[in-house]
Amino acid sequence: MAGTARHDREMAIQAKKKLTTATDPIERLRLQCLARGSAGIKGLGRVFRIMDDDNNRTLDFKEFMKGLNDYAVVMEKEEVEELFQRFDKDGNGTIDFNEFLLTLRPPMSRARKEVIMQAFRKLDKTGDGVITIEDLREVYNAKHHPKYQNGEWSEEQVFRKFLDNFDSPYDKDGLVSKRA
Known part of the structure; x- marks a missing residue:
């Protein structure tokens, strides 16, 4: 278990370093989650499931903004708007929860x-x-x-x-x- 904790700390440190130079909003959101350790993205997912009041597995812009705010994600409103547009694949004004998490997860080696x-x-x-x-x-x-x-x-x-x-x-x- 000590190896896992050490890996978590190293991942968080690396994410914080990369965050200082990252400009892509998706990458910045991913790094802010990873800076919380291996459960960072999962934690954001948990916040969004709580926000999804009607359990339709989608979030509108207002829910998305509130979720990021509740999870203490630091981003300019313009970045959040760009993020939302990039996650809203079909342009219907909502983000599919699963698509959001798949896009946010770092690629596997x-x-x-x-x-x-x-x-x-x-x-x-x-x-x-x-x-x-x-x-x-x-x-x-x-x-x-x-x-x-x-x-x-x-x-x-x-x-x-x-x-x-x-x-x-x-x-x-x-x-x-x-x-x-």
Whole structure:
């Protein structure tokens, strides 16, 4: 765990350094999130889900501005307007939440993508491009989880929490599929 904390600190320091010279609004927003550590983008996503009062997975400009403000993102209004226009792909005055997060995440290195694909292929027992709950159940051992060991959770609760990392919050189909 110490390695993860150290990596988080290093990432935050690098993001803060790059932020001083970044001019692209999307890059500036990404760096402000990364300056908070590995959970920075996820935290902004959480703020936006809270802002989405009607649960339609979109934000209008007012909600977008409030979300950035609530998350203490420092940007000029003109930058926020440009950001909104760039995220509003179809020009309908709203931002799709998933598209927003996908655009905001930093690109993955080729080496990391290959490691992920190797793990995916290993877990995809049938080779059909889909990992099922049964596939994961065969390889995941809940007995090493601290909450199972202290009796707080059952094996099934630990496994469910593990699955939540892979399932979309809006489409809990119990499947993990490969996307390019």
